[in-house]
Amino acid sequence: MSGFDLKGYLAAQRARVDAAFAEYLSARLAGAPEELVKAIRYSVEAPGKRLRPILVLAACEAVGGHFMDALDAALAIEMIHTYSLIHDDLPCMDDDDLRRGRPTSHKVFGEALAILAGDGLITEAFCLLAAPRGARVSPATVLRVVREVSSAAGVSGMVGGQVADMHNQGKHLDLVALEHMHAMKTGALIEVSARAGARLGGGSEDEVEALAGYGRALGLAFQIADDVLDVTASTEVLGKRTAKDEDRGKNTFPGLLGVEASRARARALRDEARAQVARFGALAEALGALADYVVERER
């Protein structure tokens, strides 16, 4: 363990992301109906970990890029994550009333506006991805990022993973199938966060692949930690309902491996993530500390 101040780092990056969102939301959503902007703001401005956008910025900086090169992509990916939360929380999906410590979007705005806020977020995310203000890379590279992010969010990635998760409820999955499902549902977007940051920071193919590998391991470790927290933490600490996975007959890592073996698997993935970014030395201190945090966090 290094003496790296992760807490300070995360706070500083989160402040960058939040400031950029504040500017984006008032400038770029100006032509939209008021109630839609309100619903979008409600979810985007909810206090969150901002894991994905911070990962975009950290990967950009690891390859020697400036955070501005990747800031719009960071927002775009967080918007995609936010849309997925709004839709997943709907009554016909996970039917959750609480998210990030507050009532879910459909509880506040009704189902129709919640669905449309999600639709607006995913669509505007691609607009933002395709018009990065800071990026110094070629249009061809930006286009590649659009392709990779949409692919990660699409039917073989996040959306596909959500469908697989729904259809697997009540069925027994083995470890390979469970990890594959999570690689789609949450892993793909986390992996592409690191990948996009590295590309927009001007990383070489090798560097991009190393950071994508880091993101892949981190994403799975994050999901395992999430499953463990659902079993061990309280609703007050987590800001969302807990012990809900078991209620629904969902396949989870603790359900399959037990809590201790799940924690061990998460730590092994943490080590794998750390190994992927060792080559970047001091530039990747934040990424190493982030891997520790994801596994050890208590909420």
Next chain:
Amino acid sequence: MSGFDLKGYLAAQRARVDAAFAEYLSARLAGAPEELVKAIRYSVEAPGKRLRPILVLAACEAVGGHFMDALDAALAIEMIHTYSLIHDDLPCMDDDDLRRGRPTSHKVFGEALAILAGDGLITEAFCLLAAPRGARVSPATVLRVVREVSSAAGVSGMVGGQVADMHNQGKHLDLVALEHMHAMKTGALIEVSARAGARLGGGSEDEVEALAGYGRALGLAFQIADDVLDVTASTEVLGKRTAKDEDRGKNTFPGLLGVEASRARARALRDEARAQVARFGALAEALGALADYVVERER
């Protein structure tokens, strides 16, 4: 009126679009869960007019491009249109049971899968837009198309228009406000179909703007004709429920102007659309005939 064989033209372009969809759906959705692919296929393969993709191809050909230059963009825009229909039909939105003569997606697959099929379609549409196989234009131009299409589909375009439409129910709109709402809700995507086709076909800025103007006029004419058909046609002919606008207290052109004045406004827009593309001569015969068809169609 020319002797142009619009029926044959539409059938030929529709066959191109359908063949490309068949190939796309089997090749590019291979990694997705089976039930998701089934739901996506159900809506994409439903018999439709294919107005938007045909417009993309026709605009591309009007500026001297080859249809292959714009074929993937044509599919992508039809996918965006299809996602919007699936979400608009949901119980919490327009609550429609019938679409294109068949039960709506949520009736067949349930709400959760219908929402996710829509989410998958919009996301994959951007992946396809960013990876056009045939396009001979620069990555910068492709990127511009991604921006323009996402902007047209987003919170100041289609999604914003749907929210405005919802919130305007029961309120009285004047003609300016009604036209503005439709310019967002349906006009923006029709306009950007012509714009994208022209750009991908290698059109000059002037040519792109002329075709965008054509699309703008056509889109509004199309909406007025749709409103008129809702009043005058039967459910059997239209393949969707009719007389539903009035039931819901929606603002419509016939409701505001009467049927005859609405028809006159649609014909004036048809003339405006025709004027925009007169410069392209014989290359725009299809676009001229399409403008006639949109106004005169009986379903």
